[in-house]
Amino acid sequence: MIEQAVALSGILFAIGAVGALVRRNVIVVLMCIELMLNAVNLALVAFSRQWGDPAGQVFVLMVIVVAAAEVAVGLGIVIAIFRNRESVNVEDASLLRW
Amino acid sequence: MTIVLLKLIFIVAVIVAGMLPLITWTERKQSAVMQDRIGANRADILGITALGLLHPAADVLKLFSKEDFVPEGANRVLHLLAPVIAIVPPILMLAVIPYGGTYRFGESSLSLVVADIDWGMLYVFAVGSIATYGAVIAGWSSNNNWALLGSMRASAQMISYEVTMGLSLVGLFMVAGSLRLTEIAAFQDQSFRLLGFLLHFGWVQGELLPFGLDLLRLPMWGIFLQPLGFVLFLTCLMAENKRPPFDAPEGDSELIAGYHMEYSGMRFGLFYTAEFLEVPVIGALIATLFLGGWSIPFLSQETIITFVGAGFGEGFATGLCMLLHVASFLVKVVFMIWLQMAIRWTLPRFRYDQVMDLCWKTMLPLSLANVFATGVVVLWVEGLLP
Amino acid sequence: MNELLFQLFGAIAVAGALGMVLNLRNVVAGALSLVATMVALGAIYVMLEAYLVGVLQILVYAGAIVVVFLFVVMLLNLRDQALGEGRQWFTKTVAVLAGVGVLVLFLGVLPAAFSAPADLEAGFGGYRHVGALLFTDYVLAFEVTSLLLLAAMVGAVILAKRRTDGS
Numbered sequence: 348m349i350e351q352a353v354a355l356s357g358i359l360f361a362i363g364a365v366g367a368l369v370r371r372n373v374i375v376v377l378m379c380i381e382l383m384l385n386a387v388n389l390a391l392v393a394f395s396r397q398w399g400d401p402a403g404q405v406f407v408l409m410v411i412v413v414a415a416a417e418v419a420v421g422l423g424i425v426i427a428i429f430r431n432r433e434s435v436n437v438e439d440a441s442l443l444r445w
Numbered sequence: 446m447t448i449v450l451l452k453l454i455f456i457v458a459v460i461v462a463g464m465l466p467l468i469t470w471t472e473r474k475q476s477a478v479m480q481d482r483i484g485a486n487r488a489d490i491l492g493i494t495a496l497g498l499l500h501p502a503a504d505v506l507k508l509f510s511k512e513d514f515v516p517e518g519a520n521r522v523l524h525l526l527a528p529v530i531a532i533v534p535p536i537l538m539l540a541v542i543p544y545g546g547t548y549r550f551g552e553s554s555l556s557l558v559v560a561d562i563d564w565g566m567l568y569v570f571a572v573g574s575i576a577t578y579g580a581v582i583a584g585w586s587s588n589n590n591w592a593l594l595g596s597m598r599a600s601a602q603m604i605s606y607e608v609t610m611g612l613s614l615v616g617l618f619m620v621a622g623s624l625r626l627t628e629i630a631a632f633q634d635q636s637f638r639l640l641g642f643l644l645h646f647g648w649v650q651g652e653l654l655p656f657g658l659d660l661l662r663l664p665m666w667g668i669f670l671q672p673l674g675f676v677l678f679l680t681c682l683m684a685e686n687k688r689p690p691f692d693a694p695e696g697d698s699e700l701i702a703g704y705h706m707e708y709s710g711m712r713f714g715l716f717y718t719a720e721f722l723e724v725p726v727i728g729a730l731i732a733t734l735f736l737g738g739w740s741i742p743f744l745s746q747e748t749i750i751t752f753v754g755a756g757f758g759e760g761f762a763t764g765l766c767m768l769l770h771v772a773s774f775l776v777k778v779v780f781m782i783w784l785q786m787a788i789r790w791t792l793p794r795f796r797y798d799q800v801m802d803l804c805w806k807t808m809l810p811l812s813l814a815n816v817f818a819t820g821v822v823v824l825w826v827e828g829l830l831p
Numbered sequence: 832m833n834e835l836l837f838q839l840f841g842a843i844a845v846a847g848a849l850g851m852v853l854n855l856r857n858v859v860a861g862a863l864s865l866v867a868t869m870v871a872l873g874a875i876y877v878m879l880e881a882y883l884v885g886v887l888q889i890l891v892y893a894g895a896i897v898v899v900f901l902f903v904v905m906l907l908n909l910r911d912q913a914l915g916e917g918r919q920w921f922t923k924t925v926a927v928l929a930g931v932g933v934l935v936l937f938l939g940v941l942p943a944a945f946s947a948p949a950d951l952e953a954g955f956g957g958y959r960h961v962g963a964l965l966f967t968d969y970v971l972a973f974e975v976t977s978l979l980l981l982a983a984m985v986g987a988v989i990l991a992k993r994r995t996d997g998s
Contacts, residue, residue: 348837349945352879355841357937359848359868365930366852369923374858374909375851378865378900382848385872385892388884395956396879399949404961405969407884411891412976416983418896422903423990429907430993523860563957567886571873574894578866581901585859593905600902604895624958 352393360386373428373437377421384414452559456539459775464725465718466501468782472721473500475783476790508714516588516707523586528708528715531579535719535726537572541565542729543627545739545770546634546746548763557739557771558627565626566618569730570611573685577603579719580687580694584704595703598797599687599694605804606684612812613677616819617667617734629667630738634745636662645826664742667735673815675735677808682727683785684800688720690792693800728781729774736777739770746770837878843871858909862900869893881956 363382370376388407395403425435432439470485474497477484485497493499515524545557562568577600584596618624621632639661643649653659668675684691695703705716732738746766754762795803824830850864869892876885954960965973 348834348878349948350941350943351837351841352875354938354941355844355875357934357941358845361930361934361937362845362848362852364933365927366848368926368930370852372858374900374904375861378851378862378897381892381896382851382865382868385869385888388888389872389875392876392879392881392884395881396951397945397948399951399955401956401961401964402968404881404884404956405965405972407881408887408961408965409969409972409976411887412980415891415896416979418899419983419987420990422899423987425903426906426991435907435909520857520860523863564882564886567883567890567958571886571889571894574890575870577894577898578863581898581905582859582863585901585905593908597902597905600898600905604898604902607894 349393349397352396353390356386356389356393358386359383359389371436371438373425373435373440374422376437377418377425380421381414381418384410448555449559452557453540456542456544456559457536459544460539460725460729461536461722464778464782465722468721468724469501469504470498471782471786472789473497475786479787479790505714508711511710513712514707514709518588519707520586520588523582524707525712527579527583527586528705528712528719529579530582531576532715532719532722534572534576534579535722538569538726538730541568541626542726542733543630543738544729544774545767546631547627548767550760550763555767556627557767561625561627564624566614566624566629566734569626570607573610574607576685576719579716580704583708583716587704587707589707591700591702592704592706595694595696595700595706598696598700599704602687602691602694602800602804603685605801606681609677609804609808609812610681610685612809612816613674613681614734615812615816616674617671619816619819619823620670621667626733626738630733630740633664633666633737634740635665636743637665638662642826662743664737664740666737666742671735671815671819673811675731677812677815678734679727679731680803680808682723682730683788684804686720686723686727688724688785689789690794691800692794693797696794696797724782724785725778727785728778731781732774732777736781738777739774741769741773833878837875840871840874840878844868844875847871858904859901862897862904865900866893866897869897880951883956883958883961 360383363379363386366379366382367376370379388410391403391407391410395401395407428440429435434440473485476482485500486494488494488497488499488503490499515521540559541562543556543558543561547554547556549555580599580603581596584592584594584599587593617629621629623629623632638644638659640658644651649655663669687694692703694700695705700706705713708716749766749769750759750762752762753765757765821830844867847864847866847868851861851868854861854864870889873885873888873893876882876888952960
């Protein structure tokens, strides 16, 4: 079960990473980042179960807090960009790109 | 396995099949009484109206026979899914609510709760948080701007009140020392001396309080230990339920019917059922957490079994005790339903900004203060303060 | 039985994740697939004896974070719209290939079987166990996250607030 959980975590992380690179809708990109964080959480929980050490679960709680903070700020930025550019396409927010 | 199924069938039969039709009737009848009208009395079979008790049946017939309408441009799958998501959480919550204590019949023992899990209240919060999706998806999938506004209000309101809902119970958890609903209910099955703290801190010497003040006792119910928590929790649950005075997401006068305005027939009926079903579920939750659950004040299970068991045998006494406890629980649930109905027909709707102000500027600070004060008092009583 | 349930929830999680990434038109449906993933992961956590984490996963991720996503989608009133996802096909192909390649490498180095899981003490993963650890060994991290949340809250309010001084 542990090895399946770790494999599942790898698969979810890969899906999230590819999605974050490929999709252009900034809200979907943020959701993909959430998915990657979740994959890491799954790995932490699986290892916590493997070694019988609850510290891994404490880390998961920290990751959840960070994810919540990231969503709040990230969506705040999305709203601010949408006000200025009327778009949620990440390619439209490329003013500072070289 | 069979026993679990029987327990499940009992609670679902009592709350969903038994109380739900009666609640729709009470809603009409109580509002009529409060507004000095005669009220629901038109539905009849061969002239027999039975105090309007036929109205629930008429409602169901009407809802089933209406056209099932899906608006132009709506997302069909999500439009179908939303009422289902709305009605599942309150039913799931019934699983962890104890409607009786633990009873020993000879060798075997019977605990009247479907699922006695250690993190019962967390389960209730988690399941309740899923209920938000019903309103959110309903408004979005209807392809209607009023519905969209309604579901935006619903999502903001429900997320905001979830925060206070959790915090308002932390004080109770600290006092009861558990998140398991059966333990919280069993903890309240005792009583305390109103002035017992005088003895506890040694301010009055002796074994007993003078002047017969020892007789001043209260059952150790959450409402007496955490009065602020009770008010905050009830308010939050009513806001989660989205019935008046917290029905800004539906807001008939400004949003027509809010997030379920594009629903008709039984799909609308499911939303309505969910809303009405949450009333007894809220009642059951409050009864378990703050009104002593199944316990009968000043009458413990041992007393009943000792006194009745002496004359009629222990098995009969235990059975009687069980019936009395279930009845006590149901009486408390019915009282909470009545209280919610009275609040619903007394207060006018809050304006939307008032709903948010109430949550973030009044109730959240109050619940945090409650957590802090409870922590200090618990430490003080246990003599752990420096 | 447990193994089968585990694989079922794993399949739901993967399907939900794929549904979110591959749904090019409808952001709300994508977000709902993400909810399916979150709930399935919550069930998997419970099977891995992480009860508190499993419940908080559903409570925080499914119950709050994704609802905030949906709220923003509704606030910006994003109807089904194609965002010109067709551009930059070369970069995207490279990204997909790289992702799949890394995944294959990862699954390749993953041993077929770990050693037997450790014996668990009673109450492992319950709120008492994890909570006690959180407020003793990791109390500094816990306090720092409260600062992080405060900073995030202030930041979000300032970012999303409309300027009222006319600038």
